[in-house]
Amino acid sequence: MTSKLTVAALAAFFAVAHAMQPAAAASSSPSDARVAPGKWDVTRVLCSDLLNAADDDRASAAMFYYGYLAAKANLHIIDVTRIEGNVHKVMDQCAATPAMTVPHAFRTALLSRHS
Secondary structure: OHHHHHHHHHHHHHHHHHHOOOOOOOOOOOOOOEEEEEEEOOOOEHHHHHOOHHHHHHHHHHHHHHHHHHHHHOHHHHHHOOOOOOOOHHHHHHHOOOEEEHHHHHHHHHHHHHH
């Protein structure tokens, strides 16, 4: 059963993600993260891959990374009021450095700014 808090967090995230447009500056060549049809090495996906993805794919991937990296960092509590701003920070980081991996962009954007 989905909690109201989870639904609110996802709604806020998708509103932000939907508002983001693919970055024209993300001209880096695609990453080598796709290891087989339908299979990706999540540690090697580049910001340019994320920026150039369709809106729905970009939103899904960003939310996946948000949870995946929180779990890897052993975080058990996520402040859902900060998701929107944090996603914007990550997308700004990706736009500035399209050749950076998505996990590195999350760490750079969020940890360096103590979010």
